Amino acid sequence: MAKKGRTTIPVVNRRALSRREREQRYQRWLYIGAGIVAALILGVIGFGLIQYLVIAPAAPVATVNGVAIRTDTYQRYVQYQRYQLNSYLKQIDQQLALLDPNDQSQQFLTSYLQQQRNQILSEISNLSTTAPLENLIDNELIRQEAKRRGITVTPEEVQTEIEHNFNYYRVPPTPVPTPTTGPTWTPEPTPTGAPTATPTPSPTPTVGTPTPTATPGPTDTPEPTATPVTEEGFKSMYNSYLQDVKKNAGLSEADVRDLVTVQLLRTKLQEAMGAEVPTTAEQIHARHILVDSEDAAKAALDRIQKGEDFAKVAQEVSTDTATKDKGGDLGWFPRGQMEQAFEDAAFALKPGQVSGVVQTSAGYHIIKVEEYAADRPLDESILALKRSSALDDWLQKRRADVKVVQRFWSSDKVPKAVTEPIPS
Incomplete structure (x- = not known):
């Protein structure tokens, strides 16, 4: 009878087994090392994204009584100012293009518009300085002081102001303005020196002509009055405007309404402080x-x-x-x-x-x-000057108080789009 076959069990040489274990261990360490490197890379990228998208935008560019002005708020504001100034510049260039520089009767208007153009160019260059930040600091000071005094602005007041800036009146004004051009809206005071709401120095006459009355500026050129628009026209222009500021400055409608709110608070606070000016x-x-x-x-x-x-x-x-x-x-x-x-x-x-x-x-x-x-x-003219400068004088003192305002501005916080060449 034949013998049953035996199952042969391969015998692994100890030396070979040791070599295989080493190879497997080595591969595990390679995988672990690669995983660690990948995790580190992802961590660095993730931190960079968080730094760029979250931390840096939220970092304060200044604080006012402990309230932070965020970097992204500052950057949107600067971009908005550039957009507004570019719009002004385009309008002036369009008006200059319609004038004949050789026409003697138009030379005064040409000179006036050219001065305005140069002023706007100067304001555009100021966007790369701290000037816009000072405006935001003023805005926050105004908000805080208005709140302290109980001065408020209602949503209805904001809406009415927006409508009027687009020349839409629910109740037509009297007299009705003479029709000429379409409106251009600025939800901030017209820039002077630095864009918007830039504090005006106290009206102190130069001693060269030491009279207590204000030194007259250039003769005002009558501005054409825009035609009042319908409700439908207002809505169309307002929506178009919102799209433009969203595209060019990243401002939402809430941001726009906030700018209008501060403008109205400024007016009310100016009136309140002006009323407090001593008359003697x-x-x-x-x-x-x-x-x-x-x-x-x-x-x-x-x-x-x-x-x-x-x-x-x-x-x-x-x-x-x-x-x-x-x-x-x-x-x-x-x-x-x-x-x-x-x-x-x-x-x-x-x-x-x-x-x-x-x-x-x-x-x-x-x-x-x-x-x-x-x-x-006080002489009426001096009293009027003191009342008109009351808010600006107060803002100037508050801005200079290091216990109130701390600044963390640096030139690298200026949006790159603002430093681009001015469009021709």
């Missing part, structure tokens, strides 16, 4: 002589000290055409209206006294105080 103040009634050189000032002072009438000398030698014919009479004025050196010298004098030579940016002065009043009613 310490004042002096003074005269002055202005000349170009120290030697000329000393010569005028020598004549006065020898007994010549101050007003007569002023009429003969003063270069201040606004007061020369009046014997250098400046009228009554309070502190804060003249250059500091002039003010300090004038308010240090008693009635009848004459100063020494006082130097300012305008030249060299001799000052005589005629009268003094510790608490005199």
Whole structure:
């Protein structure tokens, strides 16, 4: 009988088994290492995305009483300003294209529009500075102060303001404006120096013409009045506008309405602060002589000290055409209206006294105080100036207070689109 076959079990050489285990272990370590490297790469990429999409945009570019102004808010605002200024520039260029530079009758308007164009170009260049951030700081200061005072703006007021900016009136205004061009809306005060709501310096006359009234600017050119539009026309233009600001600046309708809200709060806060301005103040009634050189000032002072009438000398030698014919009479004025050196010298004098030579940016002065009043009613023009500058003066002080405002701005936070060449 044949023997049953035996099952042969292969015998693995220990040396071979050891080699296979080492290879398998090596492969496991390779897989683990590759997994770790991949995880690290994904982690770095993920952190970079989080940094770019979440952390950096949320980082404050400034804080106002602890309230952060986010970087992405600042960047959208700057892009919005560039969009607005580009729109202004395009409108001015269109108007200039319709004018004949060789037509004498159009030269004044051409010059005026060119000045406006240059101003806008200057404002565009300011977008790469801290100017837009200062506007946002002002906006936050206004919000906080309005809240403290209980000043509010209703959604209905915002809606009405938007409608009026697009020249849509539910109740037509009287008289009805003369039809000419379509409206262009700016939900911020017209930019001056830095775009929008840029604080205007206190209206302090230059001592070269030291009169307490405001120095007149260029003669206003009448602006064409837009035709009132229908409700359907308003909705169409408003929707188109929202699409434009969304595309060019990333602003939502809520952002737009917030800009309008701040604009209305600014107006109400300005009125409230203006009403608080004192109507009386310490004042002096003074005269002055202005000349170009120290030697000329000393010569005028020598004549006065020898007994010549101050007003007569002023009429003969003063270069201040606004007061020369009046014997250098400046009228009554309070502190804060003249250059500091002039003010300090004038308010240090008693009635009848004459100063020494006082130097300012305008030249060299001799000052005589005629009268003094510790608490005199302010001239209406000065009172109006003080009321109009009350909010700006307050904002200027608050912005400068490091306990109130902290800034973290750097040039790398400026949106790249803003630094692109200005369109021709």
